[in-house]
Amino acid sequence: MISGAEIMVKCLEAEGVKVVFGYPGATICPFYDKIYDSTTIRHILVRQEQNAAHMASGYARCSASGIPGVCVATSGPGATNLITGIATAYTDSIPLVAITGQVRSDLLGRDVFQEADITGACEPFVKHSYIVKKTEDLPRVFKEAFHIASTGRKGPVLIDIPMDIQENEIEEFVYPESVNIIGYKPNTKGHAIQVKRAVEAIKKSRRPLIVSGGGVLLSGVKPKFQAFADKTGIPVISTMMGIGVMPSEHELYLGMLGTHGKTVANLGDRAVAAPHQMSENTTVIHIDIDPAEIGKNVKTEIPIVGDMKNVMNMLIESIGDYKVSNQWQETVKTWKKDFLRVPPVFEGFVEPRTLVAHLSAMLRSKAILVADVGQNQIWCANNFRIREGRFLTTGGMGTMGYSIPAAVGAKLARPNRDVVVVCGDGSFQMSMNELATIAGNKLAIKIIIMRNHRLGMVRELQDKNYNCRHSATILQGDPDFLKIAEAYGIDHAEANSNEEAEEIIKGMVNSDKPFILVCNVYPDTPSI
Amino acid sequence: MQYTLSILVENQAGVLSKISGLFSRRGFNIDSLAVGVTNDPGVSRITIVANGDEYVVEQLEKQLNKVIPVIKVKRLNEGEFISRELILIKVHCAASKRAEIIKTAEIMQAKIVDAAPSCVTVEYCETSARVKTLIDMLKPYGIREIVRTGTIAIDRGNAAVSV
Ligand SMILES: Cc1ncc(C[n+]2csc(CCOP(=O)(O)OP(=O)(O)O)c2C)c(N)n1
Numbered sequence: 146m147i148s149g150a151e152i153m154v155k156c157l158e159a160e161g162v163k164v165v166f167g168y169p170g171a172t173i174c175p176f177y178d179k180i181y182d183s184t185t186i187r188h189i190l191v192r193q194e195q196n197a198a199h200m201a202s203g204y205a206r207c208s209a210s211g212i213p214g215v216c217v218a219t220s221g222p223g224a225t226n227l228i229t230g231i232a233t234a235y236t237d238s239i240p241l242v243a244i245t246g247q248v249r250s251d252l253l254g255r256d257v258f259q260e261a262d263i264t265g266a267c268e269p270f271v272k273h274s275y276i277v278k279k280t281e282d283l284p285r286v287f288k289e290a291f292h293i294a295s296t297g298r299k300g301p302v303l304i305d306i307p308m309d310i311q312e313n314e315i316e317e318f319v320y321p322e323s324v325n326i327i328g329y330k331p332n333t334k335g336h337a338i339q340v341k342r343a344v345e346a347i348k349k350s351r352r353p354l355i356v357s358g359g360g361v362l363l364s365g366v367k368p369k370f371q372a373f374a375d376k377t378g379i380p381v382i383s384t385m386m387g388i389g390v391m392p393s394e395h396e397l398y399l400g401m402l403g404t405h406g407k408t409v410a411n412l413g414d415r416a417v418a419a420p421h422q423m424s425e426n427t428t429v430i431h432i433d434i435d436p437a438e439i440g441k442n443v444k445t446e447i448p449i450v451g452d453m454k455n456v457m458n459m460l461i462e463s464i465g466d467y468k469v470s471n472q473w474q475e476t477v478k479t480w481k482k483d484f485l486r487v488p489p490v491f492e493g494f495v496e497p498r499t500l501v502a503h504l505s506a507m508l509r510s511k512a513i514l515v516a517d518v519g520q521n522q523i524w525c526a527n528n529f530r531i532r533e534g535r536f537l538t539t540g541g542m543g544t545m546g547y548s549i550p551a552a553v554g555a556k557l558a559r560p561n562r563d564v565v566v567v568c569g570d571g572s573f574q575m576s577m578n579e580l581a582t583i584a585g586n587k588l589a590i591k592i593i594i595m596r597n598h599r600l601g602m603v604r605e606l607q608d609k610n611y612n613c614r615h616s617a618t619i620l621q622g623d624p625d626f627l628k629i630a631e632a633y634g635i636d637h638a639e640a641n642s643n644e645e646a647e648e649i650i651k652g653m654v655n656s657d658k659p660f661i662l663v664c665n666v667y668p669d670t671p672s673i
Numbered sequence: 674m675q676y677t678l679s680i681l682v683e684n685q686a687g688v689l690s691k692i693s694g695l696f697s698r699r700g701f702n703i704d705s706l707a708v709g710v711t712n713d714p715g716v717s718r719i720t721i722v723a724n725g726d727e728y729v730v731e732q733l734e735k736q737l738n739k740v741i742p743v744i745k746v747k748r749l750n751e752g753e754f755i756s757r758e759l760i761l762i763k764v765h766c767a768a769s770k771r772a773e774i775i776k777t778a779e780i781m782q783a784k785i786v787d788a789a790p791s792c793v794t795v796e797y798c799e800t801s802a803r804v805k806t807l808i809d810m811l812k813p814y815g816i817r818e819i820v821r822t823g824t825i826a827i828d829r830g831n832a833a834v835s836v
């Protein structure tokens with residue numbers, strides 16, 4: 146005989162899960178009792194459940210396996226704490242499996258202690274969810290959940306498991322070899338005729354341009370994508386989630402688009418930028434794994450539904466020896482030069498944009514930079530010179546506090562890479578409780594706090610649109626972050642100039658311990 | 674523009690709330706919704722009549738297709754399907770008006786299914802348009818209560834929406 150809880154662990158093992166992030170409580174105790182014995186799965190105890198989901202997200206985004214990140218929480222408050230993390234993964238299309246304990250199935254609906262309708266509450270933020278009513282169903286549900294999370298448009302799947310379902314025993318454990326969900330057959334192939342039309346349109350275009358989102362990274366097609374750009378000479382701009390599809394210094398990469406992009410990506414009618422800036426003569430080819438995205442926000446002439454992995458192959462094959470015109474190539478080169486602007490320095494402060502620009506060279510080539518939300522995020526997005534590494538941030542939900550937990554996940558997935566967090570003084574305080582997780586697990590994560598004593602990005606908005614009335618954006622009563630580091634036993638330093646900061650960073654990257662660097666930033670430094 | 678969607682779903686807990694939630698979340702308006710099991714006990718059909726422009730309907734179809742237990746979504750073509758709804762109308766009916774009301778029901782091919790000293794109940798199974806006509810005709814007598822189902826619809830001829 147085998148219990149539901151044992152089955153849950155065996156399912157995770159069968160899926161190849163190596164790390165789960167979680168926080169226990171009464172209704173998930175049967176599972177915790179069994180995972181205690183697992184020899185292949187490491188459990189990371191977080192300090193708040195939201196961060197378990199963010200860690201799972203950082204892990205999934207960086208791990209080579211493509212396996213969804215896994216987070217676990219108890220019923221009621223544990224489960225509701227997960228919601229922001231799940232919603233963040235949903236908007237960022239990150240594969241996640243979230244497991245929650247639930248009150249005994251015969252008590253469901255009676256509002257007993259720590260009962261929360263978590264599948265109901267998460268409905269808008271999950272790709273799918275299950276509430277398991279029979280122990281026998283567990284293997285099928287897990288198999289389906291991992292499949293759904295990691296195929297098609299990736300996203301979070303929630304499995305809610307009442308305590309008695311975890312306790313009940315059944316004869317034996319058999320993990321299904323395949324799934325058959327009649328209503329779920331994502332189209333990944335890419336339509337050959339549409340690809341042909343796309344190639345014809347590219348060949349006809351005077352100024353072809355690629356706008357890449359995060360899908361290129363999620364489908365693991367980055368090398369082929371770069372080969373395509375190189376071969377054709379088509380310049381590339383990216384969304385915030387797409388940063389890293391090309392090395393920043395690549396002559397064809399023109400930066401991030403959007404209201405906070407500073408680059409030629411936003412040159413209006415000189416290039417294609419935001420949808421509202423596109424001219425009448427623009428032909429839009431939209432490649433997406435999710436058919437519902439096509440035509441939703443951008444008028445599209447040539448839709449291609451499919452996985453970039455397949456579509457990229459088809460494009461490379463059918464574009465042949467095509468190369469963009471010399472004139473277009475030259476224009477792109479001049480634009481690229483245009484945008485290397487050095488921001489002014491304020492005496493006695495760190496200039497964050499210049500620091501981030503220099504940071505990359507001080508890290509190893511495959512470094513992972515995790516930016517939080519706010520001005521710090523924009524400084525990173527526009528100035529980090531990514532090479533072969535990754536840039537992680539939440540572009541979909543923009544959840545403050547994402548960076549520290551996401552970095553924990555990234556470091557566990559890629560222990561041999563440099564993992565650096567850049568966050569604001571506001572966002573740091575949204576997840577600084579996870580310093581305990583970093584210290585406790587001896588994770589060599591380097592945290593750079595850009596301290597401006599402001600909720601900088603909102604303050605900037607108030608300057609622009611609200612007559613400089615700084616309602617609730619001045620941070621008062623903040624602790625001494627160096628003492629916080631000290632309390633957790635984490636090495637730390639403070640910088641008041643770029644020279645100081647860079648000197649500290651040089652030492653920090655060579656240590657195999659976590660580090661916190663507090664950079665004092667001039668409060669009126671703009672985002673762009 | 675009014676349109677009718679025929680949706681086949683896996684018959685499992687929570688499907689209906691997933692679908693109705695999707696409508697409200699994305700600001701789509703539903704005129705009527707009807708659910709019932711099909712010839713396959715594992716599969717239910719949801720018929721939705723809703724309003725919106727072409728963009729809205731297309732988005733709606735795509736979003737519905739993303740719901741995992743949704744097996745198939747079909748927009749029924751105007752004029753190529755038969756639709757019905759069922760209505761029960763309780764009408765005030767003084768003895769002096771009884772014959773008149775019975776006549777009205779007869780003209781419309783509706784059935785009187787219950788009667789009491791001061792009211793009658795009329796049953797009618799027809800298209801929404803005909804149902805509306807009947808309601809309009811009975812209104813002058815004073816309607817006490819209306820109970821009606823959502824519209825159900827089926828393709829004409831050989832076409833069928835099946836798994
Ligand atoms: C959870 C959450 N709450 C509120 C916001 C709104 N918001 C966006 S940026 C920002 C300020 C961030 O301040 P800080 O972390 O200090 O970064 P800075 O902009 O100063 O670099 C706020 C409050 C958000 N994105 N997420």
Ligand SMILES: [Mg+2]
Nearest residue numbers: 569570599601
């Ligand atoms: Mg700040």
